[in-house]
Amino acid sequence: MLSRWLLPTPLSRSNAILLAMAFLATHALSLLLIRYGGPLAPAWPPVGIALAALIWLPTSHRRLIFVGVVVLDTLSNALQGYASLTTVAYLGVTMSELLFADWLLRRFASSPLRFARLRDVSLLLLVTALATAVGSVPAAFIAHAASGDPLIENAIVWWVGDMLAYVIVTPLTVLLLERRESPAAHRRARWWWRDAFALTLLFLVGSLMAFRGDTVFGALSAHPYMLSLVVLWATLRFGQIGALCCLMGIATVGVTLLLAGQSLSLGGKNGTDALVILQVYLGVQALIGLVLATALREQRETAEANAHMLEALSSSEQRSRQSQKMEAIGQLAGGVAHDFNNVLAAVLMQLDELRLLKAMPREALELLRDVETSAQRAVRLTRQLLVFSRQQAMQSSLLDLNMLVRTHVRLLRRVVPTTHALTVETAADALVVSVDGGMIEQVLLNLVLNARDALAEGGLIMIRTDRRVVDEVEAGELTAGHYAVLVVQDTGAGISPENMPRIFEPFFTTKPPGQGTGLGLATAYGIAQQHQGRLLVSSTVGVGTTVEVWLPVVADVLPDDGASAYAASTDSDEFAVAATVLVVEDEPTVSRLLQRVLERDGFTVRAATSGREVLDHWNLYERSVDLVITDLVMPGGVSGTQLAAELRRLKPSLPIVFTSGYDPEFDPSDETMVPGENFIPKPSTAEQILAVVRRQIASRVSIGES
The missing domain is CATH 3.40.50.2300 (Response regulator)
Incomplete structure (x- = not known):
């Protein structure tokens, strides 16, 4: 219960456990190296892990981290027989150093360090250099009082050892934690293990030859600085983690040789001198590798961000052009519909006048009915144009999109031949939208008719409803919130890429003459826009087409009283008045x-x-x-x-x-x-x-x- 209160999420608890285990293991290993040959730990990894925990874990758990450092440090010293006043004094210096470094980072870092920018690396170097320099002074006095070692030498060993931990272990730990929490963002390339195996083999063999100064060819002998090429390869292939892991491996080989009593080609009269030289060498390599790897990451992420920005700008520009184009077409369509309606008004009223003629032959009456039928068809056409141009009024009411689809499916089955399979799948929860039911039924009918016509030899038409959530980041032309999505999908011929930009244009159709007006998708587009939604079309030639109509969800449950029906009543007893x-x-x-x-x-x-x-x-x-x-x-x-x-x-x-x-x-x-x-x-x-x-x-x- 206490751990859940301190670290509420399972991931933070598992990270804390891993960090504690790593701290205890590296602390014990470092003490073991000191037992076998003096200060042979080239770095002091526990402080690097502790600082990584302060950087990565939530700031509200800073006290828990410091308590954990004290407990684990004391436990490791006690298990290996190092518990004494001297180790307690060293622990006090370490805690002061960590507190000072943490305070400086919180003071000067605008955001948590993730080592994605050179600014993060520079800040880490400056802060830890200052904190370690301050901590090395009391540490040197403690060592001098305990064993009589020279002050300057002890201060240098402390400063260089902790700095190596901060430069190598801290960023490596943070980067591994980042990869652990976001594995999808760091997918490994294919055959990465082959390069990893070859790189491991190369730095192991190369480190042995370089530190021993073995002959490579003729008079040419291996030198440790040749390992820079290996670090460079690891940097280019595996980035920051590759460079830092490679340095850890090189340090392991160097310390192993020193423990075996061999001298390093780097120089040094004794083990302590050789260790200091090895530390300086590793520090230079770590600085070069980390800076180069971070610069490459920053450049890559900047290029990706710029590419995404350009893609977003291009998409926004395309949407703007499409919107302007559709607006212009809509204005034209509305104007044409207005003029048509004037003409149709005259035609229909004249037909009414003709019916009043008493001596009208039966053949003429039949012709009048045919003319009226054609005129009414033209009326419906102009009404669709007005819908497309958003000049048709809506009579909105609260409806459940699931119920609308289910009640309308019987009519849809009548317009779909038996050679076509029609499936309907509605969302489990209610999708309450404020819509003009007639308009949405018209959209559904138009989309199903298009799907039917795309399946010339039969096939599957799928209708389904779903709930989607749009956040602020991906909102785009929509407002953030919940949306009901009506999906009509077919397995037909699909829409060719050259026709895709024109699918919402009125009267554009690829159907044979007389089989389509080209207003189906145009009308659906206009209706979706009127309802503050959108219409999306995706299609693959030879695979099929999917059309999605997004409508804002206005409630979770349909009110009990439902949508109030509007009924326009006319009074037959209205009296005539001279006016x-x-x-x-x-x-x-x-x-x-x-x-x-x-x-x-x-x-x-x-x-x-x-x-x-x-x-x-x-x-x-x-x-x-x-x-x-x-x-x-x-x-x-x-x-x-x-x-x-x-x-x-x-x-x-x-x-x-x-x-x-x-x-x-x-x-x-x-x-x-x-x-x-x-x-x-x-x-x-x-x-x-x-x-x-x-x-x-x-x-x-x-x-x-x-």
């Missing part, structure tokens, strides 16, 4: 048909072609006009909403009805427009037009009577 209607419409055909429909129902109609004309001659209209029907988009510099605002200022009680081929939400003003109440979409039937006009007139009469 004068002012029609403001710049399209002559639509204006004439509106007049005819209204006059046939008993209304008096006056007409104007622009908002400017109405305002200039308002004194002629003011007394007689009971209701105004105005188009939203008109020439002359005065829009429908601007005209309405001015008329309400002049005559606050005047009812105003808007009409447009655009959706009412397309207008950027604060005007509230509700289809069936004060908005007549183009095209509309005569009954729909009259229902709105009657409702507005009736409400005005009711207000006047009250």
Whole structure:
């Protein structure tokens, strides 16, 4: 329980245990070397491991680390018979040195050292050099008092031994811990073990020959500084860990030779002198290897960061170009849809007028029905264009995406032939989204139809829902949070790379003429954008295509009352009232048909072609006009909403009805427009037009009577 409180995570506990075992083992080994031949430990690894623990483990556990050092140091000394006042004094110096080094690192390091930058290595060298120099002075006096050894020699041995531990053991320990916690970030290259074996064999044989000065060829003898090539190879092949491990191996060979009573080709009259020279040699090699390896790592990581940044910039630029392109296409599509709706409004109202003719032949009535069918198909097409251009209003409600898919799958099976297999898999948890259910059903239908058409000879269509989480780092065009993802996947022919950039363009299709409008993905894209989501497409030629629709999750559970259904009721008992209607419409055909429909129902109609004309001659209209029907988009510099605002200022009680081929939400003003109440979409039937006009007139009469 205490260990769990001190180190709450399993990884931190295992790291602490490994560090404690390494400290105890290296401390015992160093004491063993001293027992066999004086100060033959070229470094004092325990202090290097202790400093690595201070750097790596959480700062809140600093006291635990210092307690562990005291306990383990005392235990190792006691087990090997070194427990005395002298060892206690040495422990006090070591603790002071570690405290001083830790304080300096916390003072001057902006972040924990991970030795990924030369700045980290430089800071470690400066801090440990200062801390060790301070600690070497009392350590030298303790050694002189205990054995009478020269002060300067003892100070040098202490300083160099601890510095080697800090330069080699500390970064090696931190780097191994980093690799242990992030193995995926340090994947080994293929056949790494062959190079590791060859490198180990080379530095073992090379160290023996170099330290003994063996003859290599003729008069050429091996020299320890030739091992720099081995360290360089280890650095280039295995980075910082390779360089430091190689130096540890070279140090092991050198100490082994000294223990065997052999002199080193580096020089030295006795064991202590040879050890000091070996320490200096290892220090130079360690400094060169660590600095070079760190510089290479910094350069590599900087290059990778720059490459990622360039990739992100390129992706952002591509998304921006795509967004601008889609916005331009959307504006064009919306404008085209608006003009189409004006034409279709005239066509459908004329069809209504033709039906009223009594002497119409039966063949003519059948032709009229065919024309109306084609016109209604054109209406649906323009509605898809408005959806794509985000100029179609949404009627949002809270829905469970899983339920929507499951209830809609019966219809989907009807449009998928028996040669195709359709599988549906929904998420286990509810995916509550605020969406227009009709729009999402249209997206699902479009995607399934595309998948069906991609499987010319049959195949598998998979529909599934899932929950995804987007964090701040990967948000991109989305906001961070939870998303419901609708996935439609097929095993069809796939989309070729040259066609992929154009898949969201309206009317772009690779299907044969008459088999597709090219609006399926364009409409789905527009709907996803309207719902603050996104649509992703991935495809491989010959393998298949996967389309993902991301929608923001707004709740974890669907409310009990569900989505409130909207029902627009029309009162059949609405009474007719004699009234004068002012029609403001710049399209002559639509204006004439509106007049005819209204006059046939008993209304008096006056007409104007622009908002400017109405305002200039308002004194002629003011007394007689009971209701105004105005188009939203008109020439002359005065829009429908601007005209309405001015008329309400002049005559606050005047009812105003808007009409447009655009959706009412397309207008950027604060005007509230509700289809069936004060908005007549183009095209509309005569009954729909009259229902709105009657409702507005009736409400005005009711207000006047009250």
